[in-house]
Amino acid sequence: MRFRSVLWLLPVLFFAQTLCAGPPDTADWGFFAHRRINRLAVLTLPPEMMTFYKTHIDWISDHAVDPDMRRYASPFEGPRHFIDLDMYGAPPFDTLPRERYLALIKFIKTYGVTAAKDTICLFGPGGIFEAQTLKDAPLENAWRSFFVRQVMPLIYSGEVALNRDSLQAFLKNNQLERQGRPLRIETAFFKDDFSTHGILPWHLQKMQRDLTEAFRRRDSRRILRLSAEIGHYIGDGHVPLHTTSNYNGQQTGQHGIHGFWESRIPELFADEGYDYFVGKPEYLRNTTEYFWQMTLASHSMVDSVLTFERALRLKFPADRQLCPDMRNGISIIAPCRDYAAAYQEALDGMIERRMRATIHAVSNSWYTAWVDAGQPNLKNLEVPVADAEAQKEEAEMKKSFESGKILGRPEEH
Numbered sequence: 001m002r003f004r005s006v007l008w009l010l011p012v013l014f015f016a017q018t019l020c021a022g023p024p025d026t027a028d029w030g031f032f033a034h035r036r037i038n039r040l041a042v043l044t045l046p047p048e049m050m051t052f053y054k055t056h057i058d059w060i061s062d063h064a065v066d067p068d069m070r071r072y073a074s075p076f077e078g079p080r081h082f083i084d085l086d087m088y089g090a091p092p093f094d095t096l097p098r099e100r101y102l103a104l105i106k107f108i109k110t111y112g113v114t115a116a117k118d119t120i121c122l123f124g125p126g127g128i129f130e131a132q133t134l135k136d137a138p139l140e141n142a143w144r145s146f147f148v149r150q151v152m153p154l155i156y157s158g159e160v161a162l163n164r165d166s167l168q169a170f171l172k173n174n175q176l177e178r179q180g181r182p183l184r185i186e187t188a189f190f191k192d193d194f195s196t197h198g199i200l201p202w203h204l205q206k207m208q209r210d211l212t213e214a215f216r217r218r219d220s221r222r223i224l225r226l227s228a229e230i231g232h233y234i235g236d237g238h239v240p241l242h243t244t245s246n247y248n249g250q251q252t253g254q255h256g257i258h259g260f261w262e263s264r265i266p267e268l269f270a271d272e273g274y275d276y277f278v279g280k281p282e283y284l285r286n287t288t289e290y291f292w293q294m295t296l297a298s299h300s301m302v303d304s305v306l307t308f309e310r311a312l313r314l315k316f317p318a319d320r321q322l323c324p325d326m327r328n329g330i331s332i333i334a335p336c337r338d339y340a341a342a343y344q345e346a347l348d349g350m351i352e353r354r355m356r357a358t359i360h361a362v363s364n365s366w367y368t369a370w371v372d373a374g375q376p377n378l379k380n381l382e383v384p385v386a387d388a389e390a391q392k393e394e395a396e397m398k399k400s401f402e403s404g405k406i407l408g409r410p411e412e413h
């Protein structure tokens with residue numbers, strides 16, 4: 001339905017009202033800033049990388065937004081763009097596993113169903129063997145190894161059924177019993193309640209590994225795709241509101257602040273004088289730690305992002321806060337230029353600084369992957385034409401995007 005296709009724009013555009021319908025568009029850090037960030041990151045690379053990246057600079061910039069478009073096609077895409085850190089207590093979140101596989105082991109629940117149709121949570125939060133596993137190091141190692149082999153490949157695949165025999169054997173071999181008696185399992189499955197709170201810093205680890213591997217193989221298509229996409233996720237990781245459950249000010253009466261901070265302001269001011277000079281990329285000794293520090297830094301800014309807007313709204317003339325504007329032929333109501341400028345000033349250039357930090361981080365990530373892969377020669381590296389499957393996948397992604405039905409949170413980009 002055409003009208004429905006534009007409904008999700010409303011929160012993004014800050015109380016925006018669509019007066020006529022049109023194709024879905026987004027005004028987030030995504031479609032303007034994500035492209036700009038990838039383009040500027042290319043220009044910071046050393047000559048050995050620049051020759052390849054510069055040839056494909058348009059592709060890398062254009063495809064910076066693919067992860068957002070894929071959110072319309074895959075239910076597993078959304079959680080990669082954010083993390084609700086406040087769901088895990090308070091900074092510095094020491095108990096939160098920094099490694100992706102350890103987080104999955106800790107939070108994903110494994111269940112067994114008995115012949116009597118008893119569904120029992122065995123491992124993970126609330127699991128009957130959870131405490132025992134954590135107390136006993138050999139058992140914990142055994143469970144980790146089982147999880148990595150049997151559960152991990154299925155996560156984000158759509159399949160949740162586990163191999164019953166393997167799980168039964170694992171319980172037997174480790175003498176895991178219920179009330180002193182062996183547990184007889186008829187079927188087994190796992191449940192992921194964890195990813196709904198977002199997996200952004202963990203997903204970045206996977207992307208970094210995949211990009212390094214693509215360099216190792218000198219797989220030009222994958223280097224381009226993964227470079228474009230990790231640029232996107234690193235961008236999201238620099239946005240404070242991508243690290244909180246109050247991601248659109250909905251808990252504090254500031255609905256629409258997400259799009260205000262990450263789209264309206266860069267769109268209005270980025271071309272007018274943001275300083276993008278970031279210097280040469282730096283080699284990252286520990287990318288996992290780096291991605292976490294980036295996310296935690298963003299989270300530390302959430303309070304300012306919300307507090308300054310609330311204070312400004314109270315003192316700024318109410319009739320000069322929202323103004324009519326046009327976007328792709330659609331009439332909208334968005335924060336006025338002066339109001340946006342006042343917010344930007346109250347934040348003391350935070351948005352410009354975060355954008356600059358993103359460019360540097362994207363460049364650091366690409367450079368580090370290339371170095372870790374042994375600095376492969378990228379000169380004369382050809383990019384083959386996309387095969388039929390890749391073309392089909394891209395066409396489907398675009399089609400889902402056009403349909404305008406997002407799978408997951410509407411305000412997270």
Ligand SMILES: [Zn+2]
Pocket residue numbers: 030067068081232236412413
């Ligand atoms: Zn995103």
